[in-house]
Amino acid sequence: MLAQEQYAFREVLTRKGILFCYSGYLTEDILTGIGEAIQKKLEMEQASRQTSKSLFAVFVEQVQNIIRYSAERETQNNGDDTVNELSFGVLSVGHHGGRYFVSCCNLVRTDDTARLKTSLEHIQSLDRGALISLYKQTLKNGRPEGSKGAGVGFIDIARHATQGFAFDFMKIDDTHTYFCLEAYV
Amino acid sequence: MEPITLEATKRCPEINFDFAANTFLIKGESYPEDVDSFYGEIIEALETHLESQQGATIRLDLELIYFNSSTAKVLMELFEMMDAAAERGNDVLVAWHYEADDDNMEELGGEFAEELAHARFELKVLET
Numbered sequence: 217m218l219a220q221e222q223y224a225f226r227e228v229l230t231r232k233g234i235l236f237c238y239s240g241y242l243t244e245d246i247l248t249g250i251g252e253a254i255q256k257k258l259e260m261e262q263a264s265r266q267t268s269k270s271l272f273a274v275f276v277e278q279v280q281n282i283i284r285y286s287a288e289r290e291t292q293n294n295g296d297d298t299v300n301e302l303s304f305g306v307l308s309v310g311h312h313g314g315r316y317f318v319s320c321c322n323l324v325r326t327d328d329t330a331r332l333k334t335s336l337e338h339i340q341s342l343d344r345g346a347l348i349s350l351y352k353q354t355l356k357n358g359r360p361e362g363s364k365g366a367g368v369g370f371i372d373i374a375r376h377a378t379q380g381f382a383f384d385f386m387k388i389d390d391t392h393t394y395f396c397l398e399a400y401v
Numbered sequence: 402m403e404p405i406t407l408e409a410t411k412r413c414p415e416i417n418f419d420f421a422a423n424t425f426l427i428k429g430e431s432y433p434e435d436v437d438s439f440y441g442e443i444i445e446a447l448e449t450h451l452e453s454q455q456g457a458t459i460r461l462d463l464e465l466i467y468f469n470s471s472t473a474k475v476l477m478e479l480f481e482m483m484d485a486a487a488e489r490g491n492d493v494l495v496a497w498h499y500e501a502d503d504d505n506m507e508e509l510g511g512e513f514a515e516e517l518a519h520a521r522f523e524l525k526v527l528e529t
Contacts, residue, residue: 244434248411265502269467276432276469283434348512355477372470376505 233312241290241302247279254309263316267401270376271309271316274399277369277376278320279307286322287392315379319398326393329385336383336397339374347374373399402450405443413439414465420450423459432469440475447479451486459483459491464498464527465506473509480516487519496523 229237235257236250251272258268282305292300305322324332342350354368373381379400386394402420409415414429425447433439451459461483468476480495487493495517497510507524514522 244412265500266504269503270505273467273469276467280432280469280471348508351473352477352512352516355474368470368473372473 229308232308232310233317234308234310236309237307239306240304242279242282242286242305242307243302244283247276247283250279250307250309251275258316261311267316270378271318271401273376274318274373274401275309277373278318278397278399279305281369281397282307282320282322285324287325288323316401317398318401319396321394321396323388323392324385324395326387326389326391329387329393329395332395333383333385336370339370340381342374344375347371351375373397377401402446405446407443414468416443418443418447420446423454423457425459425461426464427462428464430467431465431472432467433472436471436475440472444475444478444482448482451482451491454486454491455489457491459486459493461493461495462498463496466500476513477516480513484517484520487517487521493520494523495520496525498525498527501526 236254238246238250254275255268255272258271263271283303286303286305288304290300290302290304294300303322305320307321308317308319310317310319339347339350351368351371354371377399381397381399383395383397385396388394404420405416405418407413407416409429412430412432412434414427414431417424417426417428419425461479463476483493483495495514497513499506499510510524514524
């Protein structure tokens with residue numbers, strides 16, 4: 217029964233072409249570990265070095281997005297000035313329909329969804345030249361308000377996602393919305 | 402100033418800043434958890450040093466295999482600092498090394514180079 221249930225779960229993943237799947241708290245060491253496995257797997261599949269690098273770049277930006285921005289996080293105050301934080305997200309990497317994908321999902325604050333949607337739609341509408349100039353402009357002008365990273369993560373994902381990307385939101389309640397971003401290489 | 406030498410780690414590149422020789426190297430992969438805590442001090446040290454230079458020959462080598470978007474922001478700052486040093490009358494060269502088949506890294510090198518009005522720039526293929 218146990219194996220049957222687990223095998224059925226595995227079958228679901230296999231049908232979607234998923235090579236790696238992770239659901240839980242993400243840390244930078246997990247990022248590095250899965251990242252190494254992805255690179256090794258792509259090397260064995262003899263994917264081109266360019267494909268492998270692009271997929272890795274998309275993967276790093278997506279996972280660091282979860283680590284920095286997931287609205288689902290555990291925080292522990294250490295008593296000194298430091299804080300331990302763990303961010304929750306669901307990550308899958310696979311190969312389907314002749315292209316690789318990296319899919320990342322996490323909770324975001326419902327208040328932030330409009331801003332995210334506008335920003336992602338804008339990035340999606342840009343051609344390569346415009347994307348590069350927005351990338352440079354964002355690097356120079358610094359990060360937008362409310363952003364902990366350089367604010368160029370999404371642009372970088374778009375630059376490396378040679379087959380484009382898709383995103384979606386599902387409102388959970390007034391506070392939280394489930395956000396998914398899937399990039400294709 | 403004493404040289405800054407840092408070995409590469411999992412997510413951080415090798416750093417070799419030789420202030421006396423005015424040669425500066427960043428090499429490897431760069432996607433640190435916290436960009437500011439890795440780069441903050443060394444970039445500040447470099448900036449202070451550059452401001453004290455007059456008529457010097459200065460060289461920055463970037464041999465990056467991969468860097469994330471937060472690192473890109475640091476690189477942009479570095480380019481601006483090197484260009485400012487050149488504008489003050491130093492002979493500044495920024496060399497951008499990339500792997501032969503890495504079109505993306507080659508393209509980025511060219512894009513970053515557009516920020517340089519005074520410093521010289523070289524695109525170089527890394528020998529593998």
